[in-house]
Amino acid sequence: xxxxxxxxxxxxxxxxxxxxxxxxxxxxxxxxxxxIGFDATTVxxxxxxxxxxxxxxxxxxRSKEEVFEAIANESARRFRPMLQMVREKAQSFEEYIQAAxxxxxTFLQTENEDAISSGAPHMALIGVRVDTPEMHAIFDExxxxxxxxxQTANISLEDSEYxxxxxxxxxxxxxxHMLQRRPVDVENAxxxxxxxxxxxxxxxxxxxx
Amino acid sequence: xxxxxxxxxxxxxxxxxxxxxxxxxxxxxxxxxxxIGFDATTVxxxxxxxxxxxxxxxxxxRSKEEVFEAIANESARRFRPMLQMVREKAQSFEEYIQAAxxxxxTFLQTENEDAISSGAPHMALIGVRVDTPEMHAIFDExxxxxxxxxQTANISLEDSEYxxxxxxxxxxxxxxHMLQRRPVDVENAxxxxxxxxxxxxxxxxxxxx
Amino acid sequence: xxxxxxxxxxxxxxxxxxxxxxxxxxxxxxxxxxxIGFDATTVxxxxxxxxxxxxxxxxxxRSKEEVFEAIANESARRFRPMLQMVREKAQSFEEYIQAAxxxxxTFLQTENEDAISSGAPHMALIGVRVDTPEMHAIFDExxxxxxxxxQTANISLEDSEYxxxxxxxxxxxxxxHMLQRRPVDVENAxxxxxxxxxxxxxxxxxxxx
Amino acid sequence: xxxxxxxxxxxxxxxxxxxxxxxxxxxxxxxxxxxIGFDATTVxxxxxxxxxxxxxxxxxxRSKEEVFEAIANESARRFRPMLQMVREKAQSFEEYIQAAxxxxxTFLQTENEDAISSGAPHMALIGVRVDTPEMHAIFDExxxxxxxxxQTANISLEDSEYxxxxxxxxxxxxxxHMLQRRPVDVENAxxxxxxxxxxxxxxxxxxxx
DNA sequence: CATGAATGAGCATTCATTCAT
DNA sequence: GATGAATGAATGCTCATTCAT
Numbered sequence: 001x002x003x004x005x006x007x008x009x010x011x012x013x014x015x016x017x018x019x020x021x022x023x024x025x026x027x028x029x030x031x032x033x034x035x036i037g038f039d040a041t042t043v044x045x046x047x048x049x050x051x052x053x054x055x056x057x058x059x060x061x062r063s064k065e066e067v068f069e070a071i072a073n074e075s076a077r078r079f080r081p082m083l084q085m086v087r088e089k090a091q092s093f094e095e096y097i098q099a100a101x102x103x104x105x106t107f108l109q110t111e112n113e114d115a116i117s118s119g120a121p122h123m124a125l126i127g128v129r130v131d132t133p134e135m136h137a138i139f140d141e142x143x144x145x146x147x148x149x150x151q152t153a154n155i156s157l158e159d160s161e162y163x164x165x166x167x168x169x170x171x172x173x174x175x176x177h178m179l180q181r182r183p184v185d186v187e188n189a190x191x192x193x194x195x196x197x198x199x200x201x202x203x204x205x206x207x208x209x
Numbered sequence: 210x211x212x213x214x215x216x217x218x219x220x221x222x223x224x225x226x227x228x229x230x231x232x233x234x235x236x237x238x239x240x241x242x243x244x245i246g247f248d249a250t251t252v253x254x255x256x257x258x259x260x261x262x263x264x265x266x267x268x269x270x271r272s273k274e275e276v277f278e279a280i281a282n283e284s285a286r287r288f289r290p291m292l293q294m295v296r297e298k299a300q301s302f303e304e305y306i307q308a309a310x311x312x313x314x315t316f317l318q319t320e321n322e323d324a325i326s327s328g329a330p331h332m333a334l335i336g337v338r339v340d341t342p343e344m345h346a347i348f349d350e351x352x353x354x355x356x357x358x359x360q361t362a363n364i365s366l367e368d369s370e371y372x373x374x375x376x377x378x379x380x381x382x383x384x385x386h387m388l389q390r391r392p393v394d395v396e397n398a399x400x401x402x403x404x405x406x407x408x409x410x411x412x413x414x415x416x417x418x
Numbered sequence: 419x420x421x422x423x424x425x426x427x428x429x430x431x432x433x434x435x436x437x438x439x440x441x442x443x444x445x446x447x448x449x450x451x452x453x454i455g456f457d458a459t460t461v462x463x464x465x466x467x468x469x470x471x472x473x474x475x476x477x478x479x480r481s482k483e484e485v486f487e488a489i490a491n492e493s494a495r496r497f498r499p500m501l502q503m504v505r506e507k508a509q510s511f512e513e514y515i516q517a518a519x520x521x522x523x524t525f526l527q528t529e530n531e532d533a534i535s536s537g538a539p540h541m542a543l544i545g546v547r548v549d550t551p552e553m554h555a556i557f558d559e560x561x562x563x564x565x566x567x568x569q570t571a572n573i574s575l576e577d578s579e580y581x582x583x584x585x586x587x588x589x590x591x592x593x594x595h596m597l598q599r600r601p602v603d604v605e606n607a608x609x610x611x612x613x614x615x616x617x618x619x620x621x622x623x624x625x626x627x
Numbered sequence: 628x629x630x631x632x633x634x635x636x637x638x639x640x641x642x643x644x645x646x647x648x649x650x651x652x653x654x655x656x657x658x659x660x661x662x663i664g665f666d667a668t669t670v671x672x673x674x675x676x677x678x679x680x681x682x683x684x685x686x687x688x689r690s691k692e693e694v695f696e697a698i699a700n701e702s703a704r705r706f707r708p709m710l711q712m713v714r715e716k717a718q719s720f721e722e723y724i725q726a727a728x729x730x731x732x733t734f735l736q737t738e739n740e741d742a743i744s745s746g747a748p749h750m751a752l753i754g755v756r757v758d759t760p761e762m763h764a765i766f767d768e769x770x771x772x773x774x775x776x777x778q779t780a781n782i783s784l785e786d787s788e789y790x791x792x793x794x795x796x797x798x799x800x801x802x803x804h805m806l807q808r809r810p811v812d813v814e815n816a817x818x819x820x821x822x823x824x825x826x827x828x829x830x831x832x833x834x835x836x
Numbered sequence: 837c838a839t840g841a842a843t844g845a846g847c848a849t850t851c852a853t854t855c856a857t
Numbered sequence: 858g859a860t861g862a863a864t865g866a867a868t869g870c871t872c873a874t875t876c877a878t
Contacts, residue, residue, distance in 0.1 A: 014857065018862070039248035042847060053864045058849070093410075162383055162401050163413070169382030173374040192371050200409035201302075204372070227837085251872060262839040267874070436841075457666035460868060471843045476870070511828075580801055580819050581831070587800030591792040610789050618827035619720075622790070645858080670852060680860040685853070843875075854864075 022060050024050050026074075029067045034115045038068060076134035079107050083138065087145055096145060097197055101171065102190040108175045109184050116184065139168065167197055231269050233259050235283070238276045243324045247277060285343035288316050292347065296354055305354060306406055310380065311399040317384045318393050325393060348377065376406055440478050442468050444492075447485045452533045456486060494552035497525050501556065505563055514563060515615055519589065520608040526593045527602050534602060557586065585615055649687050651677050653701070656694045661742045665695060703761035706734050710765065714772055723772060724824055728798065729817040735802045736811050743811060766795065794824055 028049035032041045043064050047057045061067045082103040090096035109116070143164040170193050178189040195203045237258035241250045252273050256266050270276045291312045299305035318325070352373040379402050387398040404412045446467035450459045461482050465475045479485045500521045508514035527534070561582040588611050596607040613621045655676035659668045670691050674684050688694045709730045717723035736743070770791040797820050805816040822830045 014860090014862075021862085043849090044847070054848095055850080055865065056863055059862065063848085159401060159413075161386055162398070163405075163410070165382040165386045166379045166402070166405050169378035169380070170375045171378070173378030173381070174371055177370055177374045189371070192368060193375065196372075196375050196409060197405075198409045199411050200405060200407045201372070202408050203411070204368075230838090252874090253872070263873095264840065264875075265838055268837065272873080439841090461870085462868070472869095473844065473871075474842055477841065481869085577819060577831075579804055580816070581823075581828070583800040583804045584797045584820070584823055587796035587798070588793045589796070591796030591799070592789055595788055595792045607789070610786060611793065614790075614793050614827060615823075616827045617829050618823060618825045619790070620826050621829070622786075648859095669850085671850090681852095682854080682861065683859055686858065690852080839876105839878080841876095841878105843873100845872095847871080848869090850868080851866095852864100855860105855862095857860080857862105 021052060021056065024052065025057060025060055025067065026071060029064070030071055031114070033068065033071070034112075038064075073134045075111060076138055079103075080138060080141075082107060083141060087141075094194075094198060097167075098190065098194045100142070100145075101193045101197075102186070104171050105175060105178060105186045105189045105193075108179065109186055112179055116179065139164065142167070170197060230261060230265065233261065234266060234269055234276065235280060238273070239280055240323070242277070242280070243321075247273075282343045284320060285347055288312075289347060289350075291316060292350060296350075303403075303407060306376075307399065307403045309351070309354075310402045310406075311395070313380050314384060314387060314395045314398050314402075317388065318395055321388055325388065348373065351376070379406060439470060439474065442470065443475060443478055443485065444489060447482070448489055449532070451486065451489070452530075456482075491552045493529060494556055497521075498552075498556060498559075500525060501559060505559075512612070512616060515585075516608065516612045518560070518563075519611045519615075520604070522589050523593060523596060523604045523607045523611075526597065527604055530597055534597065557582065560585070588615060648679060648683065651679065652684060652687055652694065653698060656691070657698055658741070660695065660698070661739075665691075700761045702738060703765055706731075707765060707768070709734060710768060714768075721821070721825060724794075725817065725821045727769070727772075728820045728824075729813070731798050732802060732805060732813045732816050732820075735806065736813055739806055743806065766791065769794070797824060 025046065029041075029046045032045045032049055036045070041064060043057055044054065046064065046067065047054055061070070083100065086096065086099040086103050090099055143160060146164050146167065147160040174189055174193050178184060178186070192204070234255060238250070238255045240258055241254045245254070250273060252266055253263065255273065255276065256263055270279070292309065295305065295308040295312050299308055352369060355373050355376065356369040383398055383402050387393060387395070401413075443464060447459070447464045450463045450467055454463070459482060461475055462472065464482065464485065465472055479488070501518065504514065504517040504521050508517055561578060564582050564585065565578040592607055592611050596602060596604070610622075652673060656668070656673045659672045659676055663672070668691060670684055671681065673691065673694065674681055688697070710727065713723065713726040713730050717726055770787060773791050773794065774787040801816055801820050805811060805813070819831075
């Protein structure tokens with residue numbers, strides 16, 4: 001129950017209630033998605049987690065897909081600036097990778113803070129792990145960044161796709177495991193991923209944890 | 210339509226029918242899952258792809274989840290021997306990695322052969338990409354294999370989990386992209402993954418595609 | 419309650435039940451349409467008048483529109499042969515008109531027999547009073563028949579449409595009133611309509627009821 | 628958008644607003660009824676065609692049925708004086724019929740002027756074609772007028788109901804078709820209906836269009 | 837065992853109506 | 858008196874599952 005419907009206090013303006021309700025729905029959706037997964041979630045599940053009535057849902061979203069997109073886009077919108085900052089500040093390929101993994105894992109931790117403390121199982125879904133236009137844009141950004149170094153490193157452009165895929169695969173899978181550990185150690189995960197991507201197992205052997 | 214039910218011709222051997230129907234359902238399920246995805250699939254969708262009647266489904270499976278598990282376990286059961294062979298034949302860490310990625314990508318290609326030729330979109334889901342007990346067993350096997358080398362390479366045991374995760378992340382993501390390319394180039398993907406895992410970008414730069 | 423669901427007697431074959439259920443739905447729909455009108459009717463209203471379950475409706479029809487069409491087409495299919503017989507037997511324009519009105523009013527009475535005895539208000543809707551392809555075909559038939567005489571009577575073809583409209587208007591409105599009277603006097607209504615159409619008020623004045 | 632609500636300009640006379648809003652709702656309702664039909668119309672459809680808010684609707688009407696009745700009654704209230712004038716001026720039965728049909732078809736054209744120019748499909752519904760007390764009053768008036776001549780023409784009183792029904796049936800059906808023609812020829816329709824009612828097909832044959 | 841129609845719970849969605857502002 | 862968001866009953870429809878044949 002997260003809604004604040006029917007706020008009638010001194011500052012309970014219409015607009016505030018409306019925004020609050022929207023947030024209530026989003027919050028409820030996040031929770032339910034995390035708990036039972038997107039596909040299993042019904043609109044009823046979402047509003048049930050709320051003080052609102054069934055019909056009210058449709059004053060804010062047209063479907064659970066739309067809520068999901070809103071959540072995902074919101075995540076993406078929050079993540080992109082971080083990535084941009086990383087790109088702008090990075091002085092070398094190594095730095096870029098290091099900072100990018102750091103940003104992603106930090107972001108992942110932040111996004112799932114609620115889920116982490118409550119122990120919800122599906123949390124990894126509520127990260128950056130979806131196929132939204134916004135998401136694809138992010139992945140393309142990463143790919144373009146990597147392409148630069150791919151050329152520098154004399155790796156044929158054709159495989160920049162594979163390299164991006166691998167980098168993301170590492171991020172995703174490692175991220176899932178990182179979120180399961182207590183305490184959640186962003187630093188360690190980022191270092192691990194960076195070293196692995198740059199130097200492989202060979203590199204990991206050289207600088208043990 | 211893959212079922213053999215109601216075969217009453219001269220060679221309509223009754224004895225086979227039962228096993229054949231089970232296979233018919235499994236085949237139909239595989240197709241539908243690949244076409245529209247697991248969650249969108251209904252039991253009706255599956256039996257419709259069959260000569261069988263609705264009720265017959267429940268003579269073989271209790272739910273679509275059970276069919277899915279059966280498919281997944283079947284995949285796992287097919288993949289495990291491959292992995293074991295890889296482990297037994299490998300003379301070094303490098304060889305193991307190389308052979309394991311080769312086996313996985315080959316397996317992926319084989320499993321999705323139908324989907325590949327028909328251009329179905331959800332094929333990646335029908336691979337080894339699920340959380341089944343059988344699946345976990347596979348991942349644990351891999352992890353144990355990697356742990357050996359982790360020790361050898363002087364990487365702390367604590368991170369063998371991360372290493373496994375990363376290796377699997379690379380396999381999954383790279384596998385998805387590999388399946389999208391025409392022709393599907395298993396060799397290339399395996400080489401790429403192996404090199405990256407062993408030596409990282411540094412290694413890739415040394416031996417371009 | 420008109421359904422015969424779950425007939426399990428000695429002759430209770432599947433096929434029979436199925437046909438019976440279809441008829442049960444049609445009968446129920448006819449009743450409800452007659453009682454509260456098409457638009458006010460819901461699918462639930464229809465099945466409630468039945469022993470069947472909600473979902474069963476959709477085993478037979480895709481929507482209430484489809485039931486309605488089935489009813490209307492059925493009516494049309496029953497009426498057309500009558501009209502054809504009329505056309506074939508008629509030796510003159512007068513005979514055609516007389517027989518056509520007679521056929522229509524008889525048909526109307528028959529169709530609404532249930533409604534007449536139960537006193538339902540919307541019965542006129544369940545006659546031939548709808549816009550179905552089948553219906554239009556009937557009206558076109560009538561128009562073509564009338565066009566023949568229109569030429570014979572030296573009335574410009576352009577107005578055969580008006581003449582048909584007028585003839586039908588008389589039939590409809592008179593039919594409604596006929597159905598309200600007790601006893602329902604088909605003979606009288608047919609004679610009245612025929613005389614009016616042929617000779618107008620002038621004619622009516624000459625041969626009072 | 629026909630409402631004048633929220634006019635706050637220099638000439639925004641408050642006093643008019645209330646009456647104006649009522650008219651705005653009526654006008655909007657007329658449009659929507661004409662466009663999609665009464666049953667398909669929702670209160671929301673009506674207010675959406677307005678500058679007003681959803682709740683405001685209920686300050687003026689209790690339901691769409693009430694709006695509809697208001698429209699119908701308004702139509703009736705506009706038509707009755709015409710009919711009275713016809714009755715008062717008519718010197719003979721023929722003149723009465725002629726003038727009455729003329730008045731009705733003219734009225735029909737006027738009422739549907741908007742629909743005619745915009746090509747809306749449901750226009751015929753928005754005429755005099757409903758069962759309202761006001762409507763019945765009109766029909767009774769007509770019937771009483773006709774009864775006079777019925778006696779004069781030596782037609783038994785018992786059938787004045789049928790005669791009225793027939794006259795109205797002709798008017799309705801002919802009216803529908805008249806509205807479909809371009810240009811809408813009121814004169815012609817009135818002459819046709821009059822001749823038919825008075826002398827029937829025999830009469831039509833004598834004075835072709 | 838196979839069949840396939842019946843079942844009825846459950847979901848998405850709409851909409852008239854209310855009511856705090 | 859106007860506003861427009863909230864309400865929740867009502868509807869169409871789907872689908873897993875059962876069961877008589």
